Amino acid sequence: MNRSGAFLEILREAGFDFFTGVPDSTFQPLLAEIASRPDLGYVTAVSENVAVGIATGSYLGGRRPVIFMQNSGLALAMNALGSLAAIYRIPMLLVIGWRGHDGSDSPEHALLGAATPALLDALRLPFFVPDAESLHSDVARAAQTLDTQPGPCALLCKPGVVC
Amino acid sequence: MLRAEAIAAVLSKIGDELVVAANGWISREACAASDRSENFYMLGSMGLAAPIGFGLALARPERRVVIFDGDGNLLMTLGTLAMIGDLRPPNFLHIVFDNEVYGSTGGQRSATANIALDALARAAGYADVRRAVTAEELDAAIDALLAATGPAFLLVKVIAESNGTAPRVPHEPEALAKRFRAALEIA
Numbered sequence: 484m485n486r487s488g489a490f491l492e493i494l495r496e497a498g499f500d501f502f503t504g505v506p507d508s509t510f511q512p513l514l515a516e517i518a519s520r521p522d523l524g525y526v527t528a529v530s531e532n533v534a535v536g537i538a539t540g541s542y543l544g545g546r547r548p549v550i551f552m553q554n555s556g557l558a559l560a561m562n563a564l565g566s567l568a569a570i571y572r573i574p575m576l577l578v579i580g581w582r583g584h585d586g587s588d589s590p591e592h593a594l595l596g597a598a599t600p601a602l603l604d605a606l607r608l609p610f611f612v613p614d615a616e617s618l619h620s621d622v623a624r625a626a627q628t629l630d631t632q633p634g635p636c637a638l639l640c641k642p643g644v645v646c
Numbered sequence: 647m648l649r650a651e652a653i654a655a656v657l658s659k660i661g662d663e664l665v666v667a668a669n670g671w672i673s674r675e676a677c678a679a680s681d682r683s684e685n686f687y688m689l690g691s692m693g694l695a696a697p698i699g700f701g702l703a704l705a706r707p708e709r710r711v712v713i714f715d716g717d718g719n720l721l722m723t724l725g726t727l728a729m730i731g732d733l734r735p736p737n738f739l740h741i742v743f744d745n746e747v748y749g750s751t752g753g754q755r756s757a758t759a760n761i762a763l764d765a766l767a768r769a770a771g772y773a774d775v776r777r778a779v780t781a782e783e784l785d786a787a788i789d790a791l792l793a794a795t796g797p798a799f800l801l802v803k804v805i806a807e808s809n810g811t812a813p814r815v816p817h818e819p820e821a822l823a824k825r826f827r828a829a830l831e832i833a
Contacts, residue, residue: 501705526704526733528697529725536694536723540666540701543686543823544709545832548701566690567698571819 487516487646491523493619494549497626499576501541502526503534504551507580513551513646531556535563535635538575547629549576554583554599554639555592564606564635574629577610577637584641603637610637613644647781649743649804650812653714654679655781656741659788660712663739664702664830667714668695670750672743674812676714683829687815687822693722696740700726703735706830710737710792717744717758724766730797731771738797740767745806753806767799774798 484492490513494502503526506514517525528534531552538548552560557579568575582588583596595602603610609628613621621638628636638645649671657665657680665685667673672695673687686702688695699713720726720742730738746759768775774794778784784802791800817825 501701503701524704526701527729529729530723532691532694533697533723533726533729536691536697537701537704539694540698540703541705542701543698543826543830544702544705545827545830546705563691563694567688567694570689571823573823 485512485516487513490618490645491516491520493622494576497622499547499549501538501546501548502551503528503537503541503548505531505534505553505556507551507553509553509580509582509640509642510551510646516646531560532563535560535568535575539567539571539573542573542575547574549578551578553580555595557599557602558595561602561606564608568635569606569608572633573635574633575635576625576629577635578645579637579639581639581641599639603639606635608635608637610639612639612641615644618644647779647784647802647804648807649745650675650679650810651781652743652784652802652804655784656712656714656788659792663710663712663792664706665712665714666695666699666702668692668716668719670716671810671812672714672716673815675810677815678812683825686826687817689815689819693719695719696726696730697723699740700730700735700738703738704733707735707737709830710739712739713741715740715742716749717742717746717756717763718748720763721757727767727770727772734771734773734797736773736796739791739794739800740772740797741791741800741802743802743804745804747806749806749810753808764799764801772797772799777801777803779803
């Protein structure tokens, strides 16, 4: 199994059974793996705030959702996270590709890349920054966080960590 | 037709359908007309009524989901129409109460005086698209909508009011999510 397939298995083992999101370039191999797996029922959302809505609806229907997104989309989804997922306490795992994490990315990622942890903190949204070695245990910790503190929880992923 | 009357007319014909109501007066008037556990009221997150209903319809294909949307709400996430027209969930029934203004913020005009949302839904690939302006048209359109194979769209043109009278939704948001899932017998 390739790394993307292994990551999807980790998510499924942790009980996640609904997948949506907006494409991120750092997740290309993962998204290709998802596209080859119609059994996952992945839904491409038109924007990240819409993805938060879709994930919320899936939870209301009994599912445990994951959203794949880029950190630029986190900024777009702030209101959906703050005025829907957080206050209704909707458990959802955000798997966020972190562009601009070290200041060496293209200009459009510089400001929001540096601000991404602060944006999550501002929402009081618990998050983990896995490396390849901690990925499995960080998914387990995030899944546990969703059970003990229902609401959104994030894995903030530098390029190359999940796929 | 007043929006509150149109919302009450729809709810009077609802059976076991799941309802997702947009924030503002739409949720308030739905709650005042018929507060059911199978109603989910948005308090904030403007624009997300249809996305929430879409996720719900995909998660529960055996249940029919009715969205109570507004023109300002739908315009905020208009790309949602394309997503729904693409995946075509047959249990997705989308009602837009269109008063051509942003009613909850004081009545500022929206684009729908000149833009036909039902035509956009048809172009996006909704399977069943209707429009109601009078109470008689709405009565027939609700019956047709509830019997339709979706995705279905019903545009209800309503009068812009300076203010409604329905009280705020009295439930806490976490309690709304819990009672909705309990109605679906989810632990």
